[in-house]
Amino acid sequence: MKRAASRRGWRAVALALALAAGGCRRTTFPAAPVFVISIDTLRADHVPAYGYRGVETPALDALAKDGVVFETAIAQVPLTLPSHAALFTGQLPFVNGVRDNLGYRLAKSAKTMAGELRSHGYSTGAAVSAVVLDRASGIAEGFDFWEDAIEVKKAGQAIGQVQRPGLQTERRLAEWIAGAHAGKPLFGFLHLYEPHSPYEPPEPFASKYRGRPYDGEVAAADAVVAKFISTLKSRGLYDRALIVLLSDHGEGLGDHGEDEHGIFLYAESIRVPLILKFPGGRDAGRRVSSPAGLVDVFPTVFAALGLEAPGGLAGIPLWPGGKDRAAPRRIYSETMFPRFHFGWSDLASFSDGRTHYIHAPRPELYDWTSDPGERHDLSAGLPDTFRSMRAALLAMSRPLEPPGTSDPETVKKLASLGYLGAGKVASPGGALPDPKDRIGLVARLKEAGRLAEEGKADSAIALLETLVRENPMMLDARQTLARTLREAGRTEEAYRALLEVDRMEPGTPPVLLALADLALEKRDLAAARRYAKAAEAAGSPDSALVLGSIALAAMQLPEARTHAEAAIQAHPKSRAPFLLVARIELAAGNMAGALEALARLRKMDPEAPPIEEASFLAGDALARLGRSGEARAAFLAEIRDFPANPRGYTGLALLEASEGKPAEAGRALHDLVERAASADSCFLAARTYDILGDRAAGARARAEAARRFPGARERATDGRR
Numbered sequence: 001m002k003r004a005a006s007r008r009g010w011r012a013v014a015l016a017l018a019l020a021a022g023g024c025r026r027t028t029f030p031a032a033p034v035f036v037i038s039i040d041t042l043r044a045d046h047v048p049a050y051g052y053r054g055v056e057t058p059a060l061d062a063l064a065k066d067g068v069v070f071e072t073a074i075a076q077v078p079l080t081l082p083s084h085a086a087l088f089t090g091q092l093p094f095v096n097g098v099r100d101n102l103g104y105r106l107a108k109s110a111k112t113m114a115g116e117l118r119s120h121g122y123s124t125g126a127a128v129s130a131v132v133l134d135r136a137s138g139i140a141e142g143f144d145f146w147e148d149a150i151e152v153k154k155a156g157q158a159i160g161q162v163q164r165p166g167l168q169t170e171r172r173l174a175e176w177i178a179g180a181h182a183g184k185p186l187f188g189f190l191h192l193y194e195p196h197s198p199y200e201p202p203e204p205f206a207s208k209y210r211g212r213p214y215d216g217e218v219a220a221a222d223a224v225v226a227k228f229i230s231t232l233k234s235r236g237l238y239d240r241a242l243i244v245l246l247s248d249h250g251e252g253l254g255d256h257g258e259d260e261h262g263i264f265l266y267a268e269s270i271r272v273p274l275i276l277k278f279p280g281g282r283d284a285g286r287r288v289s290s291p292a293g294l295v296d297v298f299p300t301v302f303a304a305l306g307l308e309a310p311g312g313l314a315g316i317p318l319w320p321g322g323k324d325r326a327a328p329r330r331i332y333s334e335t336m337f338p339r340f341h342f343g344w345s346d347l348a349s350f351s352d353g354r355t356h357y358i359h360a361p362r363p364e365l366y367d368w369t370s371d372p373g374e375r376h377d378l379s380a381g382l383p384d385t386f387r388s389m390r391a392a393l394l395a396m397s398r399p400l401e402p403p404g405t406s407d408p409e410t411v412k413k414l415a416s417l418g419y420l421g422a423g424k425v426a427s428p429g430g431a432l433p434d435p436k437d438r439i440g441l442v443a444r445l446k447e448a449g450r451l452a453e454e455g456k457a458d459s460a461i462a463l464l465e466t467l468v469r470e471n472p473m474m475l476d477a478r479q480t481l482a483r484t485l486r487e488a489g490r491t492e493e494a495y496r497a498l499l500e501v502d503r504m505e506p507g508t509p510p511v512l513l514a515l516a517d518l519a520l521e522k523r524d525l526a527a528a529r530r531y532a533k534a535a536e537a538a539g540s541p542d543s544a545l546v547l548g549s550i551a552l553a554a555m556q557l558p559e560a561r562t563h564a565e566a567a568i569q570a571h572p573k574s575r576a577p578f579l580l581v582a583r584i585e586l587a588a589g590n591m592a593g594a595l596e597a598l599a600r601l602r603k604m605d606p607e608a609p610p611i612e613e614a615s616f617l618a619g620d621a622l623a624r625l626g627r628s629g630e631a632r633a634a635f636l637a638e639i640r641d642f643p644a645n646p647r648g649y650t651g652l653a654l655l656e657a658s659e660g661k662p663a664e665a666g667r668a669l670h671d672l673v674e675r676a677a678s679a680d681s682c683f684l685a686a687r688t689y690d691i692l693g694d695r696a697a698g699a700r701a702r703a704e705a706a707r708r709f710p711g712a713r714e715r716a717t718d719g720r721r
Helices: 002-020 058-066 080-089 113-119 166-178 213-234 294-305 337-342 384-395 408-416 440-453 457-470 475-487 491-504 509-521 525-537 543-553 557-570 576-587 591-604 614-624 628-641 646-658 662-675 679-691 695-708
Strands: 034-039 068-070 123-127 145-147 186-192 242-246 274-277 331-335 347-351 355-359 364-367
Touching (some): 034 080, 034 213, 034 294, 058 274, 080 294, 113 123, 123 166, 166 186, 337 475, 355 384, 364 384, 440 475, 475 491, 509 525, 525 543, 557 576, 576 591, 576 614, 614 646, 662 679, 662 695, 679 695
Parallel strands (some): 034 186, 123 145
8 A cells, every 4th residue: 555655656756847847738828928819790601610612711721720629619699799798708698788789888797808817917908990899888898908999981870880991900909019018918809890791802802702792801801810920920929829719700691581690599690710729739730519609718718827717607618628528518699689679589599519499489499410501490399409498598597688777877977967868768568579570671771771872862761761660669770760861961850860769779879979969960069068978978988079079169179179189098099089189270270280180190000091081171271371282182182082071172162262263163063063972062062152152053052952862951060061
């Protein structure tokens, strides 16, 4: 017995010596750099590492070769914000408090991967490519640096469309990595939005994947990943880093009748790529078939670093070992999107990696092994798996907090400002329809969007009004109606439509800011300020920009300057605040100050595309300084870069008229009316004709507005026009 004990003791000593000498590979990687790359809207079956052959992704292929591929990774929500909330907290949506892209804020009690890593000495930084991950949602909790300065291309733009190219986002995160971090280990998060609609891949991918724009965007995202990996390698970080590459959700692409995502929980929406590259190439080339959820990333990272994750997480460590787990496990997913955006039933699901149960008014069951496309519903036979999964899901406590009420402190703050929407939530009641039975309505909504893009605003508005009348809880139809009315110059109607959206999802910063902007257009400065202040109370860092515009409209220039400075502090990498500064200085008669602000704007990012209105403001300042040639070039640049912006044309017309060139002035205004994308453009041309003394031409421009944009009303200028 003593001899056996002695042998065991010697083996322990020998093992310790071997570990000290590096004879055994480490099972954890203390203080290793950690980088999470999220490619938004990337479905697993459109990635070569998962068997797809329709696109080339050399960067993802190389990462898969260096890492561990989880073949059955499942997103908890097919929407960007709640999916990332599950990723960063390791908690299911009804625990972390985020159930939708709008109307929710991360629960203050939630512990995040970034916050916990920061408490262990990490420097934490992120750059995101879509405004849906704006810090006002609380998603930035725990990050020292969160770069979300994404420029809105036009007022009222749909939240899902406010994005920026991934290469710009990668550059922002690379700059943070290059900065001084006092020797701390790094945790970086890179979010790319390329595969998200609208599918508009840049060259050479647009040509290479002509007819398959989604695949073209996937290839474009891969190129950004390649750039980021190159950045890490150049700084000696790649080999020793733990890198997690994933997607937050997939994309319908017409399967089961859904083009995009959010409504259904079929495999195309919730099965995503998940690749983990461990330091030193540990377990490189492994493939794991057992199911994994995005909630598993948090505990997996901590296990790999040798850290103890917070208790009570829904996820489990997928590593060390990278091997399949024998114990059966069911991964939960949900979508509240059909309930909140259309008035249909919400959905939930369980998958054990093979069988997928979808809980709906008419439940479904699929076998992913024999039927990966989920075409054959097995629920009619009531198999044992169906019964057990249904019972387990029904037994779950999944409390529902309606949008706008998830953060009581914010609700109280909003109410103290006199914001009447605080705490008042419209919610569908009674039995709700199965999304499978109503999915055809989405095609009608898309048709309205197509009509609006083609300049057929009256037809689009009529269709949207019908949709809203027939489906009063169809929030997305109301939002699209408000946006279309606004673009058609029907400001008062747009304002009323957006008030209904606010009633249904109160306290949502993008909606509040849009209401503030519309009130500003109506010259109701008190209402504009009230909504902008409500957005500020709801945590929006963009409220300062709108408050500055409101102060400018009231000619309260010192206050406007204060808000502009606050906007610069909130988004130091954003160019938009410098446009506001230029407008303020022009209003103050300080042409040199306006030109200086615009020069600072250009120097911020020389490679960035032009920003709307910058050339016009430069032309305005130069014209007032008597530098006519430079002013003309600036106005022409505005027209070239932004042909839908009427201000370049009117600036040019006024300049030509001031130099005694009425024909050239008339030509500029004629071009404006010919190319007008909205009634506002025609009305602005008409007012400019009036200023130049050509009342007849002004009347013709107004008649053209009435002909092309029925129902549009001319409005007063708001200080920005």
